[in-house]
Amino acid sequence: MQEDFLHYVWQHQYFDKTDLRTTDGQLITVLKPGYRNADAGPDFLTARLQLAEVEWNGAVEIHLKASDWHRHQHQTDAKYDQVVLHVVYEADQPVQRIDGSIVPALALASRIAPDLLQAYQRLLEQPTAVLPCTTQLPLVPEVTRTSMVERALLERLELKAAIVSELHQRVEGDWEATAYHTLATAFGFQKNSEPLARLAKALPLAILRRHRHDPVQLEALVFGQAGFLEETEATAADEYIAKLRREFEFLRHKYSLHGTALAAHEWNFLRLRPANFPSVRLAQLVAVLHARPALFDAFLTAADLPTLLKFFQVPTADYWRNHYRPGVAGNVPSLGKSSIHVLITNVVVPLRVAYARHVGQPELVESVVALLSLLPAEHNHLTDEYAALGFQHRSSADSQGLLALHRTYCAPRRCLQCAVGSRILQRHPASR
Structure with a gap:
């Protein structure tokens, strides 16, 4: 017990x-x-x-x-x-x-009552089940399950917003810089989120703003600080990379960036499809920074999903449409719609919730949930298992709620704090 x-x-x-x-x-x-x-x-x-x-x-x-x-x-x-x-x-x-x-x-x-204690123990004694209450789930009304997923979703949104709020404080209340750091981290798509977050710290937005109109200088700063412009066997004869390297050497000296750059070995390429290589994602990030001067305002005010999709649909430089890595040629696809959906979920949504908290307008959170409801459901082994057990799974709002339910309640066996687990225990006479 x-x-x-x-x-x-x-x-x-x-x-x-x-x-x-x-x-x-x-x-x-x-x-x-x-x-x-x-x-x-x-x-x-x-x-x-x-x-x-x-x-x-x-x-x-x-x-x-x-x-x-x-x-x-x-x-x-x-x-x-x-x-x-x-x-x-x-x-x-x-x-x-x-x-x-x-x-x-x-x-x-x-x-x-022994039956109440036994019911509780049964919830904790199924370590292999996705849900501890799998066998008793049919006893729980659908409205209870749905409301619990919605509650878990809101808790997840608040948690993500709290992270953004802490970042907002660290950048001295600059919402544009907050958006930049959040966007950069999200472009890591999990495998490279941590090095991209460090890159954003090593390359302040104030510097990038001065060179926003020059895509070559933007690339030089981003790829140079990322550690991808060092001369290697693959890039020894690459004139474009040599050009970026020269630009970066000048800009690194100008902004005293010595000693702050990441090393190439800090990036993860293992078990990634070429389209998700960090070099590809950096090129896509540069394209957004060049084409979209006001990140936060766009994230906050975009009236509908098509507007947000269009925001991210910007072409990369010719070189990066034909190279997966510096000096390594290949036909590179543009940023896909599914990737944009992930960016909306991990950038636009938490930024809007954090701003709603900051200005004291909780009603804005409803519009965020509505936005997630327009995005397609995310399919992975967890969400698919919950769907197979009868949980509603029609949109990204459902996916985010199910993931939150699993990580916050089911996996750590916090059944007593979950409405589903509580409803199961309430069915016993001792609970009435």
Whole structure:
């Protein structure tokens, strides 16, 4: 059993309250169980309890064993002096506050119905299942599943927006620079997101802005700072790369960029299709930076999906349409629609949610969800398994919600915080 289960039982009062008494015999009436505390200190705050004839207002602390109180050093922590009831599964010893007074305890071991405990344990004992509740899922109404996916989606959006907000603070409140860093990172398409994020730090937008009208200088700065302009056997006779190298040497000296460039070996090419090589993605990023001078404004104000698609549909330089890597020739496809959908999901969406939080307009989040609903569903082994189990999967909004559900709730077995898991447990008599 995990302590989380006792939190769930106490929060929803899913235990036998007949002749409810503390371990020393005081009659207990729970007037208000309190609310979960997400910060340091007792587990539930502002609880209202009547012990014998006295009403108490304070906190409730929960442990599997009463002795965990001492193991966690609560007897020396003033935050726990406000605890008026110690709820435990097993009361193996009395505990005290700092002043030595005994904390009343309630033992739940004999008050939790076996079928409720067994249902909870079944949820945790299926390590190979995508959903711990796979076998019991048909018992859960579709509306419960759908609402939980929507909730997981909103949580995922808020988490991504929080990352953007932190970035916004680091770039001193510059939304255009925030958009640039977010876009650059997203152009890494997972495998190269980390080196692209470092490249954006090593090549500030303020420098790129000065050379936006000159695509050759933009390429020189981006590919030079990325470490792709060093002379190799493949590029020894490549005049175009030599030209970029000369431009970069001048610009590196001008902007004191010595020592900040990445090395070519820091980029991932292994197990990537040539169309997803980092050199190809860098060329596509340069094309966007050259053709679209106002990133953030465009991301924020684009009225519809076709406008956003058109924003990213810009041609790369002739050289990069015919080279996968510096000095390595090949016919390179343009940025595909599916890749643009990924960029919209990972750039436009979190930027809009972060801005909505910043200006205090939560209603803008609804338009973000609507935008995701226009994008096609993303198919991978996780989303396909959820769809096979009966979850709705018609758009990117569904895909993002399902991925969030899996990573935040199903994979870590946080069934008690999930509406689906909670609904399964509520079907047991002890939960009613």
